[in-house]
Amino acid sequence: xxxxxxxxxxxxxxxxxxxxxxxxxxxxxxxxxxxxxxxxxxxxxxxxxxxxxxxxxxxxxxxxxxxxxxxxxxxxxxxxxxxxxxxxxxxxxxxxxxxxxxxxxxxxxxxxxxxxxxxxxxxxxxxxxxxxxxxxxxxxxxxxxxxxxxxxxxxxxxxxxxxxxxxxxxxxxxxxxxxxxxxxxxxxxxxxxxxxxxxxxxxxxxxxxxxxxxxxxxxxxxxxxxxxxxxxxxxxxxxxxxxxxxxxxxxxxxxxxxxxxxxxxxxxxxxxxxxxxxxxxxxxxxxxxxxxxxxxxxxxxxxxxxxxxxxxxxxxxxxxxxxxxxxxxxxxxxxxxxxxxxxx
Amino acid sequence: xxxxxxxxxxxxxxxxxxxxxxxxxxxxxxxxxxxxxxxxxxxxxxxxxxxxxxxxxxxxxxxxxxxxxxxxxxxxxxxxxxxxxxxxxxxxxxxxxxxxxxxxxxxxxxxxxxxxxxxxxxxxxxxxxxxxxxxxxxxxxxxxxxxxxxxxxxxxxxxxxxxxxxxxxxxxxxxxxxxxxxxxxxxxxxxxxxxxxxxxxxxxxxxxxxxxxxxxxxxxxxxxxxxxxxxxxxxxxxxxxxxxxxxxxxxxxxxxxxxxxxxxxxxxxxxxxxxxxxxxxxxxxxxxxxxxxxxxxxxxxxxxxxxxxxxxxxxxxxxxxxxxxxxxxxxxxxxx
Numbered sequence: 001x002x003x004x005x006x007x008x009x010x011x012x013x014x015x016x017x018x019x020x021x022x023x024x025x026x027x028x029x030x031x032x033x034x035x036x037x038x039x040x041x042x043x044x045x046x047x048x049x050x051x052x053x054x055x056x057x058x059x060x061x062x063x064x065x066x067x068x069x070x071x072x073x074x075x076x077x078x079x080x081x082x083x084x085x086x087x088x089x090x091x092x093x094x095x096x097x098x099x100x101x102x103x104x105x106x107x108x109x110x111x112x113x114x115x116x117x118x119x120x121x122x123x124x125x126x127x128x129x130x131x132x133x134x135x136x137x138x139x140x141x142x143x144x145x146x147x148x149x150x151x152x153x154x155x156x157x158x159x160x161x162x163x164x165x166x167x168x169x170x171x172x173x174x175x176x177x178x179x180x181x182x183x184x185x186x187x188x189x190x191x192x193x194x195x196x197x198x199x200x201x202x203x204x205x206x207x208x209x210x211x212x213x214x215x216x217x218x219x220x221x222x223x224x225x226x227x228x229x230x231x232x233x234x235x236x237x238x239x240x241x242x243x244x245x246x247x248x249x250x251x252x253x254x255x256x257x258x259x260x261x262x263x264x265x266x267x268x269x270x271x272x273x274x275x276x277x278x279x280x281x282x283x284x285x286x287x288x289x290x291x292x293x294x295x296x297x298x299x300x301x302x303x304x305x306x307x308x309x310x311x312x313x314x315x316x317x318x319x320x321x322x323x324x325x326x327x328x329x330x331x332x333x334x335x336x337x338x339x340x341x342x343x344x
Numbered sequence: 345x346x347x348x349x350x351x352x353x354x355x356x357x358x359x360x361x362x363x364x365x366x367x368x369x370x371x372x373x374x375x376x377x378x379x380x381x382x383x384x385x386x387x388x389x390x391x392x393x394x395x396x397x398x399x400x401x402x403x404x405x406x407x408x409x410x411x412x413x414x415x416x417x418x419x420x421x422x423x424x425x426x427x428x429x430x431x432x433x434x435x436x437x438x439x440x441x442x443x444x445x446x447x448x449x450x451x452x453x454x455x456x457x458x459x460x461x462x463x464x465x466x467x468x469x470x471x472x473x474x475x476x477x478x479x480x481x482x483x484x485x486x487x488x489x490x491x492x493x494x495x496x497x498x499x500x501x502x503x504x505x506x507x508x509x510x511x512x513x514x515x516x517x518x519x520x521x522x523x524x525x526x527x528x529x530x531x532x533x534x535x536x537x538x539x540x541x542x543x544x545x546x547x548x549x550x551x552x553x554x555x556x557x558x559x560x561x562x563x564x565x566x567x568x569x570x571x572x573x574x575x576x577x578x579x580x581x582x583x584x585x586x587x588x589x590x591x592x593x594x595x596x597x598x599x600x601x602x603x604x605x606x607x608x609x610x611x612x613x614x615x616x617x618x619x620x621x622x623x624x625x626x627x628x629x630x631x632x633x634x635x636x637x638x639x640x641x642x643x644x645x646x647x648x649x650x651x652x653x654x655x656x657x658x659x660x661x662x663x664x665x666x667x668x669x670x671x672x673x674x675x676x677x678x679x680x
Contacts, residue, residue, distance in 0.1 A: 174359055177663065179618045179655040185640050186367070186652050190374035193643075277507035284509060285625060285637060299513070306517050313517075321506055328505035 036338070037261060043337040050333035056326035060319075064136040067129045074113060076126040078293060086121040104309040114315055117298075118305050128315055130293035135323065138206060138289075139275035142213035147268055150218035151260070154225025155252050159233055169226070172219045180216045184278075187212055188287050202291035209288060213275050221267040228263050232256055262338040269331030273324045280320045295320050349668060356660040363656045367649045368416060372409045379405055381643040382445040402427045416442075441653070442646030444639075451650045454635070461533035461631035464547050465554065465623055466616035472555020474609065477562025478602070484563065485570035485601075486593060497567070500560040509622040512553040516626050519549060531627040550627040554620070558612070565608055569601040576600075603673045607666050614662025618655035 034042075044050050063070060071077055088098050099116035102109035109115070114124035157168035191208040192201075232238060233256070241251050282288030283296025290297060295316035302313035379399040383391040386399070399405075404412040418424055419440035426434045426443050434443050434450075441451040484493045503511070519528045528549040536543040573579065574597055582592045621633035628634075632651055639647035 174362065177359055177656060177659050178363065179615065179652075179659055181621055182619060182636065182652050182655045185621070185636060186648050187370065187374075189640055189643070190370060193375055273505070281507060281509050281622070285621065287637075287640060299510075303513070303517070306521055317510060317514075321510060324507055325502065325505045329501070332501070 040262075040265075040334070040337040044333060047333045047337070050330055050337075053326040053330035053333065056322060057330060060132055060323050060326075061136060063129055064133040067133040071126050071129050074125055075111060076113075076123040076129075078122070078126050078130060086116055087118065098309065103311050115309075115311060117301070117312065118309060124298075124312065124315055127293040127298055128295070128319060131295040131298060131316060132319060132323075134206070134289055134292055134294050135276055135279055135320075138209050138213065138279045139272055141210045142217060142275045143268055143271045145210065145214035146217035146271060147221050147264065149214065150221025150267070151225055151257075151264060153218065154222040155229055155256060155260075157222065158226040158229025159248075159252060159256070165226075168222075172222050172226075175216065175219045178216065180278075181281075183216060184212050184282060185285070185287055187215075188282065205289055205291050209279065209282070213278060217271055217275065220270070221264070224263045224267055225260055228260055229256060232259055266331075266335050266338060269327075269334045273327035273331060276320070276327060277324050345668075345671070349664070352664045352667065356664055359660055360653075360657055364417070364653055365413065367652050368413050369409065371645045371649055372405075372412070375643070375645070379403055381645065385445060441650040444647050445644045446639075446642055446647075451646050454647070455632065455650060455654065458630060458632050458635050460535065461629050462617065462620060462624070462633060464533065464536070464543070465550055465620045465629060465631060466613065468547055468551035469554030469558060469616060469620070469623070470609070470613045472551055473558040473562050473612065476555055476559035478566045478598075478605065480559065481563040481566030482570050482593065482598060482601075484567045485574060488567075488571055497564070500563055503557065504560040504564070508557050509626065511557050512550075512622060512626045515553040515556075516549065531629070533629045533631065547629070550623050550629060553627075554616075554623055562605065562609070565605045566601060569604050570597060573597045573601040603670065606673060607670050610662055610666030610669065611659075614659050614666075617662070618658045619651060 086099055086101070088100055098105055098118050099112075099121065100106070102112050102115040104115075112123050112125065114128055116122065117124055117127070153168055153172070157165045157172075188208060191211070192205050195204045195208070238251065238255060241255050246255070279288060280294070280296035280299070283290070283294040284300045286297075286300060288294060288296055298316040299313060299320070302309070302316070305312055377396070379396055380391065382403070383396045383399045387395055404415065415424060419426075419436060419438070419442070421438060423438035423440050424436055426436050426440075434448070436443060436450055439452055441455070443449065444451055444454060447454070480496070484496050487493045516531070519525050520531060527545060530542075530546060531549050532546045534542045534546050574593075579592060579597055582596045583589075587596075619633035619636060620629075620631065621637055623629065624631045624634040625637060632654065636648060636651035638644075639651065
């Protein structure tokens with residue numbers, strides 16, 4: 001039947017949509033089905049705050065990835081210098097321990113755009129760039145491990161039910177009762193002390209932080225996924241897959257997992273900013289990253305110099321706040337996009 | 345109800361037992377040389393292998409862990425004697441959580457000394473959570489959809505997205521260091537029995553920082569809960585029969601809306617009691633949080649394990665209390 005056969009003899013088209021003949025035409029694509037992901041992304045693209053936050057996050061990610069190149073472009077590095085070459089070491093002068101060039105007491109110095117750190121003479125810009133890398137590396141890796149582990153535990157607990165579910169739920173509740181900060185405080189120094197030899201110290205420190213953050217971050221994902229699986233596994237398509245004799249592994253990863261995209265994306269959006277904040281917080285307390293550059297560590301170093309050299313504190317602080325804020329607001333927008341009922 | 349509480353208490357004891365064992369194992373197998381700290385400390389950093397061996401032997405690090413764990417648990421229940429070096433023995437009455445490696449004082453006694461500081465922080469902060477958060481939340485819910493509501497909700501969202509410790513740090517840096525406001529000049533813990541006014545002014549800034557930050561999430565909870573309740577049929581009925589707007593909102597609405605808020609509050613309050621590490625560090629309050637942080641830096645293992653156990657116990661108890669209170673507040677919830 002031709003598309004224009006709507007003469008008086010026919011009943012006409014049932015819907016007022018244009019009839020499509022060519023499945024590859026532009027119209028055909030417009031009314032084709034959209035996955036929940038696509039719908040969510042379409043909503044996100046219309047959200048102005050989300051776009052701004054995404055740009056900010058992207059900026060930090062690029063800084064982290066190209067840290068070496070950016071540091072080279074500005075001609076700065078993490079190398080420690082002899083402090084008296086760049087700092088005021090003449091004790092007759094006021095401002096002992098403060099940099100000879102740049103802020104706070106001198107004019108802007110283009111070779112050190114963010115100034116120098118008092119007492120150590122380290123370059124602030126280099127520490128800022130590499131601090132960004134440390135922060136995103138630890139938060140990203142911890143998010144990855146925690147969500148993979150949480151998803152597996154949640155899937156198994158929800159799908160297996162019975163004793164397995166009881167045991168896994170108990171483990172989840174057990175980990176939820178442990179106060180995170182206290183646990184991190186207790187475990188981090190011990191692991192670092194145990195495995196950190198002088199040459200591998202930095203790596204061990206970062207690895208142990210990733211381990212601790214993931215160890216105490218997976219429970220919320222697991223709980224969320226378990227709840228979803230509990231309701232999904234009674235749905236017809238899962239019953240059908242079982243009746244057809246599909247292996248359990250296939251049901252879990254091919255049938256269930258794609259339906260869990262929304263809760264997974266939502267929990268990742270919650271975890272990332274929390275981990276960035278936790279990393280900087282632990283470093284601020286002196287039990288996080290100490291071997292390499294970290295924003296939290298710089299903030300702790302800068303507190304005593306606040307009255308004379310507030311710029312030193314503002315630089316890492318703005319880094320942490322901007323990144324965490326952007327990640328949080330972006331996460332909020334993502335949650336709204338997946339579930340319009342929770343509109344703020 | 346009674347059976348439920350007993351069941352929860354029993355499972356709480358099991359969890360606490362597991363945590364105490366994990367903490368014990370962590371300190372047993374974790375550090376490469378657990379006796380090093382006390383040996384360094386006792387010999388003014390002239391620790392010889394021979395001296396170290398004496399400490400290892402006396403502290404039981406040469407025995408099997410389960411043997412020592414048994415001794416530790418016996419100490420918690422009935423008290424025990426602790427010997428560090430070759431000569432002096434310390435009597436540690438129940439509940440014995442060990443002797444500090446640094447100060448050679450019973451850990452439990454030191455913890456008792458520091459509890460008032462942490463409790464002061466937690467009580468004041470929690471009071472402000474509720475007394476600021478709920479009224480603002482209710483006001484926003486009554487005006488929902490207006491510009492004021494939207495501005496409030498989005499500004500609070502931004503504040504609560506900033507990490508708490510940076511908020512507290514900036515509060516302290518600006519109010520105490522930069523602007524030198526006399527009221528906030530001397531933060532810290534001063535015993536309330538000595539000088540209540542000084543106690544109040546020392547705590548005030550910590551309370552304000554904690555309360556101002558924490559109330560943002562309580563505003564969101566109570567606003568959300570209130571908006572939901574105000575849409576219920578019985579609220580419409582109350583309005584229809586001509587009750588005053590305030591009576592409807594506060595007597596009929598708020599009571600129902602507060603139930604979920606109170607449960608979240610219970611957990612938060614427990615977390616505060618377990619140790620407000622950032623608040624105590626930034627405002628220099630000598631409570632349990634700061635103590636545990638210092639103990640970690642000094643590798644004072646008995647103190648670290650005691651604070652970890654204390655924190656877990658407080659959280660478990662607050663969880664149980666919240667569940668029981670929830671069932672009292674909301675008769676629809678049946679505990680079983």
